[in-house]
Amino acid sequence: MNELRKHIEEVTSITDEEFDYIKTFFTEKKVKKHQYLLQDGDKVSLEYWIIKGIFRAFYIDKEGKEHIVQFALENWWLSDYNAFFNEKESGINIVCMEDAEVLCLTLSGREQLAAELHKMEHFFRMKLTKGYSAQQCRIISLLSNNPKKRYEEFASLYPNIMQKIPKKYIAEYLGVSRETLSRLYSNY
Known part of the structure; x- marks a missing residue:
């Protein structure tokens, strides 16, 4: 605790x-x-x-x-x-x-x-506010950014989990195919 x-x-x-x-x-x-x-x-x-x-x-x-x-x-x-x-x-x-x-x-x-x-x-209000803000940023990113930019944002925001999460789930999260993610990952 x-x-x-x-x-x-x-x-x-x-x-x-x-x-x-x-x-x-x-x-x-x-x-x-x-x-x-x-x-x-x-x-x-x-x-x-x-x-x-x-x-x-x-x-x-x-x-x-x-x-x-x-x-x-x-x-x-x-x-x-x-x-x-x-x-x-x-x-x-x-x-x-x-x-x-x-x-x-x-x-x-x-x-x-x-x-x-x-x-x-x-x-609790501060935590909800921060969570809502993060969710809004994610939605805007999905709507306006290309796959490369979404990948770069994800890698920048969550570098500590890139190795812990299977690539197929990162691809789903970013809204790209596994193949596209592999290309992005190799270029980063």
């Missing part, structure tokens, strides 16, 4: 007493490689903070093609947020790409923490 405290304190300082209270809202879970945190159609009751590991969030279209929404690494928050905040079924899948550990938080726990501790309301 010390990692969680460090993570929170990147945004706001908290006392020992506040952290003792905050950590009561979290449960720890170990996740094996290829294990799903969420599957399309599941009721979404948790969000996850990743202690260690890598996850892939994706949806499958009507033709059965997988579309990667995001990768998530250590210190990232992850869920199907549309389903989580609206208390409905998931429209995406989240699968573990290597053995991992996460902390789980319920929506009611999150809301209680935010209501009782202004510092946590501020923390």
Whole structure:
């Protein structure tokens, strides 16, 4: 749980007493490689903070093609947020790409923490703002950049995961074929 405290304190300082209270809202879970945190159609009751590991969030279209929404690494928050905040079924899948550990938080726990501790309301707001901003940048990149530029952005933003994620998933994430990715990768 010390990692969680460090993570929170990147945004706001908290006392020992506040952290003792905050950590009561979290449960720890170990996740094996290829294990799903969420599957399309599941009721979404948790969000996850990743202690260690890598996850892939994706949806499958009507033709059965997988579309990667995001990768998530250590210190990232992850869920199907549309389903989580609206208390409905998931429209995406989240699968573990290597053995991992996460902390789980319920929506009611999150809301209680935010209501009782202004510092946590501020923390959650800052994390959502940053996540929304990153998502918007990704959408704009997919709509306006060529494959080379998308690859360069990905490599620049996430150099620590380039070797950890199979190339086929990076290609899916970037919206290019595996062959195109190989050409881009060899030129980088």
